[in-house]
Amino acid sequence: MKGGKTRYALLGWLSVKPMSGYDVKRLTEENLSFFWGGSFGQIYPILHEMAEAGLVTVHEEKQGSYPARKVYTITEAGRAELTEWLSDPSFEESFRSELLLKLFFSAEVGPDLAIEKVKKARDESKQLLQQYRGIEEQLSNSSDPGQVYFWLTLDMGRRVEQAVLEWSQSALQILEGLNDA
Amino acid sequence: MKGGKTRYALLGWLSVKPMSGYDVKRLTEENLSFFWGGSFGQIYPILHEMAEAGLVTVHEEKQGSYPARKVYTITEAGRAELTEWLSDPSFEESFRSELLLKLFFSAEVGPDLAIEKVKKARDESKQLLQQYRGIEEQLSNSSDPGQVYFWLTLDMGRRVEQAVLEWSQSALQILEGLNDA
DNA sequence: GAATAATATATCAGAAAGATATATATTGAT
DNA sequence: ATCAATATATATCTTTCTGATATATTATTC
Incomplete structure (x- = not known):
């Protein structure tokens, strides 16, 4: 199971609506940057692994000649894993100065x-x-x-x-x- | 140049007095744990590399049959690097929740x-x-x-x-x- | 006497950050 | 009108950091 905690940030975003890795990055930066990160170096490999594990599904959206958007949709299994994490009362904080x-x-x-x-x-x-x-x-x-x-x-x-x-x-x-x- | 920022935490401690990697770990946990970490997985490799680079010197202290303490002493070059870092007004903060x-x-x-x-x-x-x-x-x-x-x-x-x-x-x-x- | 904590070293796997690479489209400035 | 910068979109690599594990001995507590 790849991805540590960032895995759940991805599932969280995908539980709102289907989106691409690029979208996740942008939304994370706009909304969570004060207390959470997420680089492409993490996001893309985790999405791949979660697709293989059946937590999300992929479909390509071709649009003009931009690189094709790979839109990820959360599955029931994915939602279950997100809920399990949300139900766990524990959490880890870290501060580095x-x-x-x-x-x-x-x-x-x-x-x-x-x-x-x-x-x-x-x-x-x-x-x-x-x-x-x-x-x-x-x-x-x-x-x-x-x-x-x-x-x-x-x-x-x-x-x-x-x-x-x-x-x-x-x-x-x-x-x-x-x-x- | 290995070690990122933790490198300077080590030089900082060694500027106080000569000590072993184990000592650094203990002091860091006692004094800096609220805002800085430092695992053995970082400390020992960085000390080795800094010894090679001439920023610190090592000497073994045998004591009974405990594993021999490797005591590191900061050199002039090491002090110079520490001062350079301290003179740089920039700093990076990170918070993860x-x-x-x-x-x-x-x-x-x-x-x-x-x-x-x-x-x-x-x-x-x-x-x-x-x-x-x-x-x-x-x-x-x-x-x-x-x-x-x-x-x-x-x-x-x-x-x-x-x-x-x-x-x-x-x-x-x-x-x-x-x-x- | 046995289990646990403390002293002391060291390495490995997994997670995260940051940089770099590739390719195209749009927007703004000169 | 062209050039530079920014935005869309993917992906990988290296370095850093954490946490776990391994090894070996002594001291302390039950």
């Missing part, structure tokens, strides 16, 4: 380099928060009740990013205090 | 399964926050000024986890409201 790694070892080189990075982090957080607010506004205008789950994931992003922003502002004060002392 | 992935596709199966997971997330956040408070208390008693950088990374963990806790409490209300309506 090169910023914190650099900060941790900055004792050796003094606060100035750390200050530079934290300022950069602060600016990036501000920008991301702006983006989240934009998406949130669009969402509140659509009033589609099926979007609650999307809103919940967005709300997590917003809250976490707000926490990071507040941290960077506090960290900046502390680091600048180190320079004065 | 199977919880949010499951939540996102929960529209298909209804709120009860989502509620179960969010409750689990809430409980885990509470527990983690307790842990962070414990470490923070230990730290405030030590009054070692070199520990500012460690405190800063801990503070980020605390703030982010607090945000996650608040999100889960808010999300729970929304999802339970969906059941009543």
Whole structure:
């Protein structure tokens, strides 16, 4: 059984409607990029394997002279596997921060380099928060009740990013205090 | 040049004092586990390659009949590479959440399964926050000024986890409201 | 005395990210 | 009108990272 967790992201998208690997990539980037990835290097092999295993079916859609779209449709077996995963209450989270790694070892080189990075982090957080607010506004205008789950994931992003922003502002004060002392 | 970012975590630890791969693993787990990993499958090969490249030197320390400790010492070239990385202001962050992935596709199966997971997330956040408070208390008693950088990374963990806790409490209300309506 | 945890090394398989390759169509800029 | 960039669509390769497994010895707990 190939694909790890990304397998379920694919089944999830295909449970909404039939689509190509390219579509999955685009939708994942637009909707899940804050907390999930998915490169072509994963997507295409997993789709192949799932077709062989009977979790999805394929049919080609020729359209002009673009490369033919391979549209994948989820089967009953595929839906069953998705539901099984959704029914399992366990989940794995992972967070990886090169910023914190650099900060941790900055004792050796003094606060100035750390200050530079934290300022950069602060600016990036501000920008991301702006983006989240934009998406949130669009969402509140659509009033589609099926979007609650999307809103919940967005709300997590917003809250976490707000926490990071507040941290960077506090960290900046502390680091600048180190320079004065 | 092998090792990606983890390479610098190793150089960072070795810049503090000479140690074995086993020591690096232990210290990484104790101090960086919230935002950085490092398995033996990475650590040992990277140490070998860095020794060949002259960034570290090795000497064996035989001690009773345990497997001999291979103690690695950072060289000038190694310190230079570490400093170069620390001087570069760029950094990459990544966050991966199977919880949010499951939540996102929960529209298909209804709120009860989502509620179960969010409750689990809430409980885990509470527990983690307790842990962070414990470490923070230990730290405030030590009054070692070199520990500012460690405190800063801990503070980020605390703030982010607090945000996650608040999100889960808010999300729970929304999802339970969906059941009543 | 037996089971488990800790010390210490090392490798392998599976999963994920990022880069690259191939081919065509459309859009925007000069 | 042409040239460059972006979008559509497939696919593979290399590097990185995680988690599991293997090996061997000592210390600790039941």
